[in-house]
Amino acid sequence: MTSGSPFAVRSSNGIVLRVGPPQLQDLEKYGTVQGRTCRTMLFSPDGSYFAYVNGPVLKIVHTDSWEDVAVIEGVKAHHLAFSPKSTFLMSWEQFYTTKEDPQGKPNLNIYKSENGELVKSFVQKKQGNWEPQWSSDEKLFSRIVNTDVVFYENLNFDKIVARINCYKIAAYSLSPNVGTYFTLCYVPGQSGQPSFGKLFKYPSFDSQQSIASKSFFQADKVEFYWNLKGNNVLLLTSTEVDKTGGSYYGKQGLHFMSLNGQTAMVTMSKEGPIYSVAWSPKNHEFCVIYGFVPARATVFNLKCEPVFEFGTGSRNSIYYNPQGNLVLLGGFGNLRGHVEIWDTTNRKLIGSCEAADSTLLEWAPDGIHFLTATTAPRLRIGNGYKIWHYSGALLHEKQMDAQEELYEVCWKNYPRHTFKEPAISSEKIEGIASSQPVASKQAYRPPSARNRPAIRFSLDDDEEQAHKPGSDSQSKASIKQKKKRDAKKAKKLEGEDNKEASAPAVVSSVQIALTGDPEKDKKLKNIKKKLDAIEKLKEQQAQGKTLEINQIAKIKGESDLLKELEQLQI
Template sequence: MGLYTFNNLPASEEEIDFSDLERKFAIPEQEETLENVVVVDNLPQVEPSKEEKLTKYLQKLFKEAGKFKKDGVHMPKAEASGKVTTKGYAFIEFETAAQAQAAIRVGNGHRMEKTRQLLVNPFMDVERYVEVDNEYRAPPAEPFVEREHLKSWLADKYSRDQFVTLAGNKVNLYWNEPSQNPELVTSRENWTGSHVQWSPQGSYMCTLHRQGLVLWGGPSWKKLMQFVHPYIKYAEFSPSERYLVTLSLEPISSDTANELLGAERRHQNQFTVDDQGNMVCVWDVRTGTLLRSFPAPKNKDGSPAKVLWPQFKWSPSEKYFARMAQGTGISIYEAPSMALLDKKSMKVPGVQDFAWCPRVLQDARTGAKRPEMLAYWTPEEGNLPARVSLVSVPGRELLQSKNLFNVFSASLHWHPTGNMLCVRVQRFTKSKKSRFTNLELFRTGERDVPVDVVELTDSAVGFAWEPVSENFRFAILHTDDPTPPPTNPNGIAMAPVKTSVSFYAFERKGKLVKKENFGLIKTLPNKNTNLLKWSPHGRHIVLATMNTVATCTLEFHDVDFDQNAASRSGRPGDAITMLGSAEHYNVTDLEWDPSGRYVITSASAWRQPAETGFVMWDFAGQQLHKFDAEAFKQILWRPRPQSLLPEEQKRKIRKDLKSYAREFDEEDERRLHAADAELMSQRRRLISEWETWRQQVGKFLSAETDQALASGYKLPIATDNEDFVVEEVVEEIVEEKEEIIN
């Protein structure tokens, strides 16, 4: 509005310019939005009389998300053959856009029936897709970026295995070199915030940090994926590495995650309002997407239950994962939908433990895949006996069960092939003053699942299946007194326990065996063993005394060593031979390499602070390497995926093993000579450098001598200096202490 004077007043009101006032006091237009509206698809087509009932179902389904607006549900209708029905989808209007987003998370993928799965999408997406141009335009081609092969280490020329160590704050990755020192692949300071972990098939290495978990892999060990879960404590992969489960003892807080990530990385935080307070997360490993979070387990009365790990156990196919609500039941979920199987948990009053069959078995007659299996046990309650049950999934059909009496505890041990299940049952004697063990062996690979029983007179405190064995061989640790020995604050036993080790195998019908059953092969008495560790390929086993003060023995046994003696006597146990024994002071951990040729024992600073480090042995107990390191914490072999060779080719390779062994021995010999030649070359280079230095010093000394003589100095008579001793000095820092002196 311009400045008016008496001479230029407008003739009428219409001529007055109000534009400046309109700009100053303008009210912004309210943009209409439909972000609070969702579209629910794949609903049943119902008559108008049943529309109200369907609306109530939807209100109940989305109750957690929020309230519908008044008359906020609209179901379009259509007439066909003179009959009016809904079209199978609905528009639902919520009070806020946040409630609509919550409804999408709650309802999308929800199963109304076995064959009907709801699809819930934002209404704004529909509008966006409608506006898409009908004419196809090819997107610009992005340049191909080749990703590193996650299993590249399997193509190593010498078929070597890798292992990773953590000492202090440094993580080192090595190639195993049995005939020489391990070859360093990479080394990084502060690579992890707590510990390192391999995925089941060795594709990824995990590092854990305050912000969450990071996956590394490929030849260059680049960061592949990051999962934000503040103060993560544990992590576990599904069997084929498709999914990842993480646990933090701190309830999820989106604000805490944002604070740890900082302003530049807050976009990585995937937590929403629905995740607040939960503690367990399930992720898609390939995309890094958070699939679902779960609250901490609770007791029957609603109080927080003891947090056990793993929280979830995966079926071998990765289609299902389950966790136990102590004493009430087992909840089985489907992947990747994360939905509860059949929308309800499996009620099992008193359930104490469960375990999936590790393989999907095939029908012996048809070759078709059988349903997956799950075993669980319940204790005695009142007049009801304890019970072991075997059920199919997803059908939940009871395949086999066994009632047990006077039960103190039970442990479930599946054979790696899934064809056998051993239930180690600790039972009371009639007087209730002592305990003994029964082994209930379910032949799950056979029709009707027959059950065999092995009765012991004492208590079995350890059990281990031989991973590869035609007669389902296993070893047990048993003792007269199953009471655990006293331990120090670090969990180290103050004294060893006297135990015996017994080997059993399945005996099939024959001339000498009238009834199929498990029979005793041999017992090794008067041991201090508290750990049984089979080679991943069977046959060899280590009997170890671990985490015990002053007693740290290792015995390396071959259960098929002397087959001639076993054939002569008719006793299979005569073939069992101890190949060697050794000691490793303060040993806390033991692990076979994937090939079954080498064993690593280690003393971890997490369990005890003195003399930490690791020792590498061959399968016969010969020491190959020993490394002492201050604050040594962890060493792990890199796992290998299962072999892709069919059984026929494996048998052919075993048959021709001698010819292959000759080639490998020659290659090892060449590499050993090459290593010796390299060592000699290095020593020659050092001597050459020393000789050059000596000549330079000799010239300097000669010049100094001539100058001194010219100045009138009298020099002492030189002794014979033609003989020299060249020594290689290796310094080892035993202890480093830093003191501030005022």
């Protein structure tokens, strides 16, 4: 699709639809949405619909013709979500009660995407876990009610056909596979007991019918990461506070579960928090960024064995392109915004760039370009977005006016396999220069060190390069050999220093004759010392050593000292 992919930009002035790259231009088929109360927007999973809320109006747009297919009035929705096949649109409003209506009105609404018809409404008081979950074929619909998970079948939202009520469930997730359905539930531990991840096959939900179970301590919440096939899942457990005081970010753990009943704990080779977890779209591996700064990035296979190390660096985010042949590693938030793009097939770094102050990053559907943005309310200064090529070249930049805040930017989705896997090239693409000021990369040096050679050193002793686990570059034997070489070099330098110390002192060839006058002799000896010191400086200068300004001034003052010496000896 050479004409480019549409993307939507939501700001304090409204919503603008654009198309690109290669050429960036406004989408003429759909005009700008003017309004200072555009609260949310969303493309459907297959990209056939675009929905947004502007004030009290919810609109659904068909993206083939870019015409409104539904205009729903009197809406106070803050969140939107589509069903997997884009058949239904769900909206959530804040729940409230009044004296006239102490029970409150249903605030979770389900509409038909094609015409905006209201199908069903539910009461969903809590904002957390508000979104109902569907099976990929939309035959199964589920939502959490208090601590139970209830299920509906065949789009009949009036009859509950199954329920998980054998445990007090805090969160759950449906597998994305089709035909046979699986549900993974998180059951918090009570009174010092461990928490559990329970995997059930629908509709067998008795406590003894779980096909896999994983227990873990120190888990205030759990995030679920399914691969695209839906046959493997990762559970990222975390606590709000690390009671040991080891980390500001709390404490995390990563666990693996499979539909065949296998479970495992993913073992990290470096202590510290887990920043990011992502499955490859090719389903055979996943990547984790973890450990105290500089964080380590590791690729694991389905046996939870490390298969490749990206080394360490300032990074905390992982983004695979939709085709899975590129992975982007970035460091955002409290990091400087350095981005690396790797070829996942050849394990090769092919591009890098600096995207400072980025709060949002998203790959384009073509898998070649990606978008970064600085958005409010996270950052209210310097709002704008940029579009990059995977080689690291900046192709387009848009900065918002000082009075306009940028809230969100998102690409239009497409069905999987719409775009073929892009061919990866190491050829550099010509880009544009960013209009944003670039921070100086030169380290501060105090005045006393500015005329001396720069000393190179590392703030971190555990920096490492990309490698395969077990390779010679990072083996214990190679580390041991490196230590021996370093010790040998240090010994050699020490010997040279001792040799220098034993060498005869450098002195001036100028001789003085004492006069017997104590005052004159004192001045003569002082001048002799200065001349000896100058001779030593001249020797160092001849050997290539960089002298300080005051040392160069001493050498220039040699002629004055000789004149003064001649005057004293008359």
